[in-house]
Amino acid sequence: MMKRAENIIVGISIGDLNGIGSEVVLKTFEDNRMLELCTPVIFANVKILSFIKKNLGATTALHGIDRLDQVVLGKINVLNLWKEGVDLNLGVNDEKVGAYAITSFVAATNALKEGLVDVLVTAPINKYNIQSEAFSFPGHTDYLDQELEGxxxxxxxxxxxxxxxxxxxxxxxxxxxxxxxxxxxxxxxxxxxxxxxxxxxxxxxxxxxxxxxxxxxxxxxxxxxxxxxxxxxxxxxxxxxxxxxxxxxxxxxxxxxxxxxxxxxxxxxxxxxxxxxxxxxxxxxxxxxxxDKIRTSPDHGTAYEIAGKNQADHNSFKEAVYLALDVYRSRMEYQEISKAPLKLKEK
Incomplete structure (x- = not known):
């Protein structure tokens, strides 16, 4: 049975916090009509996003949660993955901030694998500052190829x-x-x-x-x-x-x-x-x-040069959410029509 639109859970990895990822995410969901299409879960920390929101002058209402079973439909849920504060220096390439981007991405991917979110939309990362002994992939796609089927x-x-x-x-x-x-x-x-x-x-x-x-x-x-x-x-x-x-x-x-x-x-x-x-x-x-799972992302990078200046265009991120939802529905319909038809009873 197809889910109602607002019941489709969109997991969002926050990307590089020194880039424009948080800005395009917050701007996308400032439009309350988006919450009629899905329920977002941002994998980050509600305090850091509230700070960025205040810096941008955004009005997006955030709902902090500590577990995925606390998700509230129709709200912008922020799953608190860490408690400590993060020193941001917007527009700067920082390995410590890159580590938080991977913490978010790996947690969101695990939730996708376990079926706790329906689709994944990833904000931009910096391919250089995410590298570590624990994560040595060129980007999102290579890691997903290892973790998911297909x-x-x-x-x-x-x-x-x-x-x-x-x-x-x-x-x-x-x-x-x-x-x-x-x-x-x-x-x-x-x-x-x-x-x-x-x-x-x-x-x-x-x-x-x-x-x-x-x-x-x-x-x-x-x-x-x-x-x-x-x-x-x-x-x-x-x-x-x-x-x-x-x-x-x-x-x-x-x-x-x-x-x-x-x-x-x-x-x-x-x-x-x-x-x-x-x-x-x-x-x-x-x-x-x-x-076997659905992931989309915007077509741009971290755009350090405009980070924190309230200049980022969020349309590509919004389109990434739209496409994830469209593919989810198309895939559900395809699975329905691909089921083996019932055999006719012999007379």
Missing amino acids: NALMLMVQDNLRVGLLTDHIPLSQVASHLTEELITRKVATVKKALIQDFSINNPKIAVLGLNPHCGDGGVIGKEEDAVLKPTLKKIFEKGTLVFGPFAADGFFGSSQYQNYDAILAVYHDQGLIPFKTLSFGKGVNFTAGL
């Missing part, structure tokens, strides 16, 4: 524009060596499943970009397209998936070719994210596709 894939979403990555947080010099038939086949399958179950697209069309300029120009500029991409995509297509490419990346977005497809797979990080953010910055959402 194969994580970064899918950037804004309305009907969806851009995924074959490789994400690896050096550019290593991209070609990672490009294998197994990787391409798995990533295409992950995107296809996400489009069907999370976006309700029954027979999705997927485009894949090439690695080299002009897709290698027949091997003159590079051989990966002819050696790996083309034969792999041909095999996948012949098995029934509507996958097309590889396409030369330089003109694919400028020519509006992307509008003909339900999702695009870029070969490496900047190849996909530069055009995506150019087209949709401030409204885009990072969705971790391919996992």
Whole structure:
């Protein structure tokens, strides 16, 4: 049975407290209508958020709790993960503050795994100051890939524009060596499943970009397209998936070719994210596709340069909440219709 909207519990990891994460979270839920769509639980500390709220002049009403069984529907719940005060220096990269960001993220992930929250929305972290012996991951996605079931894939979403990555947080010099038939086949399958179950697209069309300029120009500029991409995509297509490419990346977005497809797979990080953010910055959402649980985040970072100045645009974070709720409902509906139909009784 589908939950009522306000019963959907949205877990929120607070991100880097010296960045704009707290600001965009508080601004998102200043609109009381958001509480008709879900009940937020912020994993942080109510005193520190009250301090930040006062500094911003925000009016968001916060409800502090010490356990998740104390969540009150229709309120902005703040789960107190720590008691001590935190010395903030807004706009500064601080390892101690980074440790609190990971405390929040790990606790929120555990709650997601245990079904105590329905979806997870993560505020931005600093990938440098979160590193420690206990946490040595490049970012949210890599940790979630370890902790949750499935194969994580970064899918950037804004309305009907969806851009995924074959490789994400690896050096550019290593991209070609990672490009294998197994990787391409798995990533295409992950995107296809996400489009069907999370976006309700029954027979999705997927485009894949090439690695080299002009897709290698027949091997003159590079051989990966002819050696790996083309034969792999041909095999996948012949098995029934509507996958097309590889396409030369330089003109694919400028020519509006992307509008003909339900999702695009870029070969490496900047190849996909530069055009995506150019087209949709401030409204885009990072969705971790391919996992058994739902996680989204805004399309921006900590933005230290404007932290504490009440200048942060919260629309991307709000869109991340909206998308998490939409995917949750789509996934619940997909699970309902995918159940084995009742067998007709024989007469």
